Amino acid sequence: MDQIQIGRFIAACRKEKGMTQAQLAEKMSVSDRAVSKWETGKNMPDSSIMLDLCSELGITVNDLLNGRRIAMENYKEIAEKTMLEMRESKEQNDRMLLQTEVLMCSVSVALMLTLIVLAAYLEIPDWLRGLLIAVSFLQLMPCIFVALKIEQKAGYYKCRKCGETWVPNYSQVFFAPHVGRSRKMTCPHCGKRCYHKKILTKDE
Ligand SMILES: [Zn+2]
Incomplete structure (x- = not known):
């Protein structure tokens, strides 16, 4: 979370609504200083008023936390991108x-x-x-x-028979004989017991 960007975003949304800091502060029952601190990124709005603040500014909590408006159709894309980055x-x-x-x-x-x-x-x-x-x-x-x-x-182990990928627990690895990176284990999906291959990505 980038607090500076969130602050700038709050300021931009407030100005779009034609409000001064003082007006927004009054609507939210907080001090002008509190609003100023949000907008300079020194403080985050308290979670107890975040929903009210968002509805006042006409944005979603997700928009607020990302510091920009996220269109609905972009949600999936952003989530997938994050997943991909984590996997890489x-x-x-x-x-x-x-x-x-x-x-x-x-x-x-x-x-x-x-x-x-x-x-x-x-x-x-x-x-x-x-x-x-x-x-x-x-x-x-x-x-x-x-x-x-x-x-x-x-990495993962991949079943030679059904293609299931899984991460075994420590004792499964400990008691499994191996040849190179293949280990003799029982597939948790189809139950096939044989030398299953070690791979680095789930898609291989
Ligand atoms: Zn299997």
């Missing part, structure tokens, strides 16, 4: 999460291999060798946990 930002976010996952796991696996090689070739006591190997596996755990969390959150 989820896709971007998902893509970034999946890249992070690959990077994080590569680093963790490289670290594990390094530690195992060190344990095998360094001339160190056996207890230290054991510790190195234990650490090499333990440090994978948080990585696996985060990776599974990303697997669950980012």
